[in-house]
Amino acid sequence: MTSLPDDTTLTDAGLQARGNGRVLIVACGALAREILALRDANGWTHLDLTCLPAILHNHPEKIVGAVRDTVTKHRAHYDEIFIAYGDCGTGGLLESACTEMGVPMIAGPHCYSFFEGNDAFAARDEITAFYLTDFLVRQFDAFVWKPLGLDRHPDLRDMYFGHYETLVYQAQTDDPALTDIARRCAERLGLAFERRFTGYGDLERHMSDWANT
Structure with a gap:
């Protein structure tokens, strides 16, 4: 089993490629554990992985340049x-950049969608749901609580989350x-709770396609 840096490292620094494969996946640090778990489980040893810092999701305007x-x-x-x-909040700019560079990317607006399956996610049309994945559950303070200043001003909670009704936990693992x-x-957010076991969703299908390229 491949060893991983801790979640704080994946958030702030990402993951460097080892340079021992012939196919490279450039990913968000929030997907590192899932990608490596799928690679190891399927014996896709020719797949290499490098991850950009997951915290770029709080600054989506920086994602396209970092991927380029x-x-x-x-x-x-x-x-x-x-x-x-x-x-991932780039307003179509990442897709345009990937097309220009000739590098395929995963279809869908974000990982919440492709973990559940893009069609199923779109059919729900849940405008009052706030989503977390395994990674974001582990890194909730780093991605939500502290960046929004709720650690210092918890009274702001209702201003930020008053229009949400449910926190939906999309679970990749049964933990x-x-x-x-x-x-x-x-x-903590004052929301109802729902857990959905998605597994790896469309990520697994895409990786299978990439592994067999």
Whole structure:
């Protein structure tokens, strides 16, 4: 089993490629554990992974440039490069950049959508749901509580989350401890709680396609 840096490292620094495969996946640090779990479970040893800092999701205007720089840096060293991001708040700019560079990316607006399956997610049309994945449950304070200043001003909670009704935890793994943390996150935000086991969703299908390129 591949060893991983801790979640704080994946949030702030990402993950460097080891340079021992012929196919490179450029991903968000929030997907590192899932991608490596799928790679190891399926014996896709020719897949290499580099991850950008997951905290870029709080600054989506920086994602496109970071992906461009990473593809440029690694292009000469791999036969194929694939992008494990959805649109992720870039307003279509990431898709345009990937098309220009000739590197395929995952379809969908964000990981919440492709974990559940884009069609199923779109059909729900849940405008009052706030979503967390396994990674975001573990990193709730770093991505939600502290950036919004709720650690200093908890009275702002209703201003930020007053239009939400439910915290939906999309679980990639069946982990009771993570479910308990997610439920407490919902309580902290004053939201109802729902858990949906998605597994790896469309990420697994895309990785299978990439592995067999």
